């Protein structure tokens with residue numbers, strides 16, 4: 095099982111939108127996928143009409159080695175499952191700090207699903223915390239949506255510094271531009287400059303489009319209700335760029351995509 | 353909780369549909385008429401391993417193929433297929449491909465059965481529009497009285513499906529299906545695949561007359577041969593011929609080992625006919641095996657130029673094709689049919705106590721024990737020193753071991769299982785130490801023949817000659833290595849402990 099985490103310290107940059115759409119596309123390509131909604135707000139679950147749970151005490155949750163299996167919910171789409179957010183996990187940090195190896199706990203939990211899925215997508219809350227350190231530890235790749243604004247670009251640079259300082263392999267970072275408005279001069283300039291400074295950036299970006307915005311109304315991946323729209327096409331292109339980068343079969347030989 | 357159900361007598365698809373629609377949140381998803389096709393290897397390896405591979409065909413769409421655990425709705429869709437997979441290697445997803453490859457071991461995936469089925473789908477949604485269960489009602493116009501209900505639970509929402517099922521069961525509308533829905537349909541459509549075992553285990557009684565017992569065994573293995581004929585003729589999978597020949601070889605071996613149980617004239621006649629059949633099927637089998645190994649050999653000889661390799665491939669292919677055509681003609685010929693018929697009649701008569709030889713009426717256990725002893729002593733006569741210089745000696749040992757193995761396995765029901773298992777295990781150790789350099793030998797000769805066959809018109813291709821030399825060298829070094837291994841294994845087999853084990857079997861003491 096390969097693990098992708100969608101991460102950025104900044105909020106509202108399109109992390110959840112990317113998680114939901116990429117995981118959906120991966121399942122269409124024939125991979126068995128699971129989304130782990132680690133943001134207690136439960137946005138990823140919302141898009142799949144699955145309510146957050148509010149049950150487990152975080153300590154007990156972290157101790158139960160095979161607990162994640164029981165938390166899995168099927169979505170409306172074949173091959174795509176979701177572990178909904180848990181409202182009881184707002185203070186997961188504190189519970190994590192009680193463990194002897196506090197940064198590997200979540201990865202251990204996820205490994206219980208090793209045989210059941212090919213790909214896991216972890217949707218993260220916009221924080222830098224013990225939870226994020228767990229995420230850095232368990233993820234094979236960090237998908238980092240970056241909005242073309244100076245602040246957001248700086249936040250990415252900081253993540254790069256953090257990664258160097260904390261032994262997080264830089265090759266794990268897969269930034270891509272999100273919510274791009276090509277009519278804006280500043281966006282275009284920033285994108286060009288960023289690509290020069292950060293060759294690791296994925297060569298495909300997500301434009302700001304009303305269809306992606308509508309996901310909130312439709313509560314579904316954009317491809318399911320606006321296939322062929324610029325937003326849906328952009329996510330498909332991003333999926334292909336991602337696969338090419340990490341050497342994954344993108345399933346493009348399958349008849350029904352794009 | 354089971355997930356496949358059969359409608360009770362008198363309940364049809366309409367009634368089940370009405371029941372489903374009465375549930376809150378149930379949304380009909382339409383009706384499809386499909387051709388449901390079940391795929392398996394000719395010897396039903398998937399079913400034996402607990403899997404069902406089914407394809408739903410609805411033109412003009414590509415087939416929807418699922419790999420399912422038998423009796424469950426846990427399934428994986430095999431994405432990206434534009435036609436039915438002919439072999440596990442045609443499956444695009446690596447995980448499923450590996451899984452299937454392991455189970456099918458290279459055998460072809462054949463449509464074992466198909467029939468037209470009507471599928472009505474219903475999705476159950478909660479108030480948020482979340483899918484919580486999917487129901488499929490399946491009927492067949494060919495078998496109108498049977499209706500199947502399948503429940504595809506959505507993980508985390510299982511209670512929804514269970515609630516509906518409980519209600520339907522309380523109302524007496526459905527009962528659990530005792531077998532997988534796939535098998536259920538095959539049976540209803542009258543197309544259940546016959547049970548097949550390449551090496552049937554035959555129940556025998558120790559005191560039974562030898563000729564009758566032998567007839568029973570021979571008949572079962574003749575059946576195996578006949579089951580495989582159609583597959584050989586249609587050239588669906590080389591394994592049909594493999595199984596055919598294993599059965600034929602077993603029959604010949606038993607006929608030889610228990611020869612005194614049959615009237616000498618008849619035994620001689622059928623012995624001759626069966627060895628002719630062995631020869632008639634040998635060429636194609638050789639080419640099948642050579643064809644399978646050719647790429648490995650070529651990869652080991654990178655100095656063979658591509659053009660020569662291509663010519664050789666072509667030559668092997670066309671020789672195989674010729675052998676296949678010849679065998680097909682033979683199997684369909686009146687001569688073969690009538691030979692098999694008189695063989696069958698002979699076995700029937702033998703089973704009724706006719707044509708018995710000198711020892712035909714003595715208890716089968718005694719006869720088999722004597723034969724076992726004879727075979728074992730033949731193996732003990734093997735001289736490892738001679739084998740060092742003479743591969744034929746090694747090959748003779750191999751054949752003797754095989755004969756002993758056939759005796760042990762064919763008449764296994766006469767022996768206590770543990771003693772038999774231990775004896776077979778010891779024999780297997782010896783057999784695997786001998787390896788199979790014989791194939792290499794045969795291939796070396798075959799290639800020589802093929803290369804020289806070419807040279808009738810033109811001088812032999814230097815590339816092919818190079819291949820022959822390299823193969824010859826490899827063969828020599830493999831054989832030298834093997835003789836050393838055989839030395840050790842043979843010493844072990846000769847040890848008093850193993851010999852006592854066999855002696856006890858032969859005297860029928862356990």
Ligand SMILES: Nc1ncnc2c1ncn2[C@@H]1O[C@H](COP(=O)(O)OP(=O)(O)OP(=O)(O)O)[C@@H](O)[C@H]1O
Pocket residue numbers: 104105106107108109110111112133137218219220272273274300301302303304306307308309310
């Ligand atoms: N490409 C886009 N075009 C238009 N709207 C978008 C796009 N991507 C995301 N949005 C909208 O922006 C909002 C924030 O997006 P999203 O929830 O994906 O970001 P996030 O980084 O996960 O936020 P948070 O940090 O709160 O988890 C949502 O309302 C979403 O519908």
Ligand SMILES: [Mg+2]
Pocket residue numbers: 109110111133137217218
């Ligand atoms: Mg989010």
